[in-house]
Amino acid sequence: MKSSVLTNLVLKPFNWLRKIRGLKLVYTPLLAIVLFTLVMGIILGTLQLQDKGQQEAALFRELSFAKQRIQLRFSNNTESLNTINREIAASSDDMKLKQLVREQSNDLVQNNQEIVKIIWLDADSSRVWSVPISNPKSDWIGKHQNDQAINEALSSAIELSRVTNRTSFSQFISLDFAGSQPVAKDRRTVFWQVAPNIVGGQAIGFLAALYTTQGILDVIPAELKAHYRFTLLSDNDRVLAISSDRNTPKRAFSNQTSLDIGVLSPNIVLRIDTYPPPTDLTFRMLIGVVLGLSVFVIWSLWSVLKQMQVRQEAEANLRTETSFRNAMENSTPVGIRAHDMQKRITYVNRAFCEMTGWTAKELIGLTPPFPFWPDSKRDELVEKMNRVLRSEIDLKNGIEGSIMRRDGTMIQTRTFIAPLINEKGKQTGWVTSLIDISEPKKIREELAASQERFITVLEGLDAAVSVVDLENDKLLFANRFYRENFGDDSKGHFMLAGNADDLQTLHDVAEDLQDSPPGIPTSFLYQESESEEIQLSDGSNKWYEVRHRFIPWVDGRLAQLLIATDISVRKEAEELSRQQEERMQFTSRLTTMGEMASSLAHELNQPLSAISNYCMGVAKRLEGNSDPAVTKEILPALEKASEQAHRAGTIIQRIRGFVKRSEPQRKSTTIAEIINDAVGLVEIEAHRHRLAITSNIADNLPTVDIDPVLILQVLVNLLKNGLDSTREAYPLSSRWSAPPVAISADLDTSIFPAMLRIQVSDGGAGIPESVSERMFEPFFSTKSDGMGMGLNICRSIIESHHGRLWAVNRMDQEQTKLSGCTFTILLPLVSPEATEAMGAKENI
Structure with missing residues (x-):
């Protein structure tokens, strides 16, 4: 009796401990479910209030x-x-x-x-x-x-x-x-x-x-x-x-x-x-789902409580191992499958299933020939597999082959095989891993084909393409055109690239880059030079347009790429064109002179008549009177006659200088003088047609190195074209309202370096689009008696001064129709010859 009481007293604390542990295992998840339910209720209520506030704010905003x-x-x-x-x-x-x-x-x-x-x-x-x-x-x-x-x-x-x-x-x-x-x-x-x-x-x-x-x-x-x-x-x-x-x-x-x-x-x-959406039903469904899930979890906890204690430790270890293995297999793109000793598939990973298109359930248990083998190669693959399993084939580099996906497409693979050994050291099968090499193989094939096409294109070019190593002057690449014209060495490359000083500079740059940290600075690479026209000095007198740039070669060395195009034919054509343009300029000047002859005759007639009248008056006074007082009256008349004669001589001198043919001679000239001369030459014709010319010349314009006769010819031609356009747009009865032809000169500072800008604007009907596309072409003219060489010669003269000439139509204030045209001329302030001379002096 006493022993049983003692036993109960000793075992009672242990029983209470077991009960407390059991209660802890049971009520801890229950308490978590209750807290989860309360939190979800609070969150849903908060969301509902927040949604209401957002709806009211959106309502006020709308x-x-x-x-x-x-x-x-x-x-x-x-x-x-x-x-x-x-x-x-x-x-x-x-x-x-x-x-x-x-x-x-x-x-x-x-x-x-x-x-x-x-x-x-x-x-x-x-x-x-x-x-x-x-x-x-x-x-x-x-x-x-x-x-x-x-x-x-x-x-x-x-x-x-x-x-x-x-x-x-x-x-x-x-x-x-x-x-x-x-x-x-x-x-x-x-x-x-x-x-x-x-x-x-x-x-x-x-x-x-x-x-x-x-x-x-x-x-x-x-x-x-x-x-x-x-x-x-x-x-x-x-x-x-x-x-x-x-x-x-x-x-x-x-x-x-x-x-x-x-x-x-x-x-x-x-x-x-x-019109709010039916959110009440959704809210209630969420509450029902939360409560239902809570009840279901509580019931599930009660049902699995007894098994949890026994299996908890084993499941934890198994879960850790399984998660590790699954993470390894799922993280790799390599397809893995296992075979037993009868070659039956016992395992496949997810990558292998994605690679073949078959599920693991369909693949496990299959024996050769497998459905992912191509039908035409099944016997060959069965034989190869037997030889591999008998170790008759070296597997160090794997076996290259192909498999067929479930949709019928083929992919290229490389297979590696290893024996599967159990814990007792006995082989129980094999493990094979497959790598999809379709994309890398395709890339290699495309690269090879691309390289072949690239080489074919370079070989077919009618331009010399060469690459030279700047460290040892070795020719790294040359196409057919280069080999046929310059041989198989780098002499032709450097002959086209520049002189010996430039070559030494390139060697120094290559040495500095070799001593610097690995890698060629990207700021130094891909800086393509301006195209240069070079005439060979080897007696052939051929001209080449040369472009070169620095590139990193395939092994990291600094190299120079050069592309030279034969432009000898073009240079000959340009020389013939230049000679032809000189002859055309003379013809154009003579034509312009003929058109202005009538105006000059009218202008010269007035001063010559005045001279004649004054001289006749002097003669009559001298015949019958020798009084000294007469001399005082004669002197003013003689002065006026002298002024009119000087005016006539000035006009004749302008015409002679304009018509006289001479080689282009640059000299420092004030553009205001040329513009005033051009306006004076054309103003006679303008007054004859009841039109006006205005000029606006900016102050403090610098002198420019130009040929004044040629530039005068251009301005006269443009002013005459502006007068013709205005005269055609305004009939004689309404020319009092015609805007004047305006010529202006200023500096265009929007470009660097700044250039002299001359603009000639008229108020005519503008230039149609079909005409503007061809108006600078030789022999194209919209006038019945025109030669079509005026604007072409003008552009040639401006371009010979390294300038630009173009035309832009103007629109009226309503932007509905053309209201005139503006010709713009840009001329450099310093001629290229003067720039080269200054550079030569600085070098000296």
Whole structure:
């Protein structure tokens, strides 16, 4: 008895410990489920409150946007009505402007769905005209019995506008439609907006626009009306218009605001109601799912509690090992499969299944021949597999082969095989791993084909391509053209690349890069030089256009790539073209001289006549009178005769200098003198055709090194073309309004270095696009008596000065038609010869 009591006393604490441990295992997950349920409830409630706040904020934002759209539309409409009023005031005597005003009013009605009619009333409130004349949008107005209400509302709005001299609005008019009319629903409520036309403080008329409240809602975007219901209300909560008849749920959110469309407008309230999604069902389903999952987990815990204690340790170890092995196998793109001693597949990883397109369940248990082997190679693969398993084939580098996916596509693989040894050291099978080499093999094949194509293209080029190692001057690559013309060494490369000093510099750069840290600076590479034209000094007199750049060779060495194109034929053609252009320039000068002969004769006739008259007067006075006082009267006449003779001589000297043929000779010249001479030569012809020439020369322009005779020829030609264009655009009767032909000179500082800019602008009809594409071509002319060489020679002269010449059409202020053309000349401030001379002095 005592022993049993002692036993109970000793075992009782251990029993309590076991119970506490069991309770801990049971109630800990239960407590976690309860806490999880509470947290989920709090989160769902918080989300619901947050969603409600977001919906209210979005509702207010969309209401503000809709209000802004409506206010902006009314503001634009009011501005349009005031604009039309100004046009009406200006079109009192002009029928064309009156018609334009009606068209503007009609466009306003057609482009604004809220306006159905616009009426113009005179100062006595009598209707003068209305728009649109016939339009389904407004025809319904005359088809109901509400004319009296509409006219009364219009009269009251006009009177209010007359008193205040401001835009006013009428009260809302509820229309009563007879029968079922299609517009009855959309335009049941209307109102007038009246804009007075004030001239000199008095109203000369009123412009009235009839609005529909339903049309105001059409200003709101359709996507907003699809998610919200918009309602227009009056002060007494009377519904003026509604965007949808669909009812909103009881828990829908709403908000409203006053529109304030005008100072003298009735108060309109815009209300917005939401169509919230059915979130209640979703929320309840989430709560049900959470509770259901909690109950299910509690029940599951009770069912697995007994087995948990026994299997916990074993499962933990197995889970760790399995996770490690799965992570290894799933992280590798290598396909792995295992075979037993009967060659049956016992295991495949995920990569192998993805590689073949077969699932693990379909592959495990299969024996050779396998379904992923190509049908045409199954016997060969069975034999090869037997030889591999008997170790008759060296597996150091693997076996290259191919497998067929389930969809029939082939992939190239490399297979490695290793024996599978168990814990007792006995072989139980084999493990094979497959690597997909389709893409690398395809890339290698494409690279080989690309290299072959590249070499073929280089060999077929009619240009010398060579690559030279800058460390040892060794020729690394040369195409066919280079080998045929320069041999198999690098002499031709350096002969084309530059002189011996440049070669030594390249050697020094290569040595510095070799001593520097690994890698060639990218800033040094890929800097392609400007193309150079080089004439060989080997007696062949061939010309080559040469480009070269530095590149890293395949082994990392610095190399120079050179491409030389034979341009001997082009240089010969350019020389022939230059000679031809010189002859054409002389012909053009003679032609221009012939055209100006009549003008010069007229100009010279006046000073020569004056000289003759003054001389005759002197002779008559000297015949009969030798008084000394006569001498005082004779001297002024002689001075005037001398001035006129000097003027005639100056004009003749200009013509002789212009016609005289000479080689281009550059000299430091002031561009203002050339422009003044050109204007003086052409101004005679301009006055004869009742046209004018203006010049605008910037101050402090530097002198430029140019051939003044050639540049004068260019400016005279461009001025004459401008006069011809203006003369064709303006007949003789209207040339008093023709703009003058303008010539200007300044510095263009938008480019570097700055250049001298000369522009000749005319007010003619511009140059058609078809002509502008060819106007600089030789022998192309739009004149019946033109040779087509003027502009071509002008461009040749400018380009011989290393400048540019181009033409740009100008548009009128409305940007609807051409209003003239501007020829622009850019000339360098310093000639290339002077630049080279300065560089030579600095080198010395």
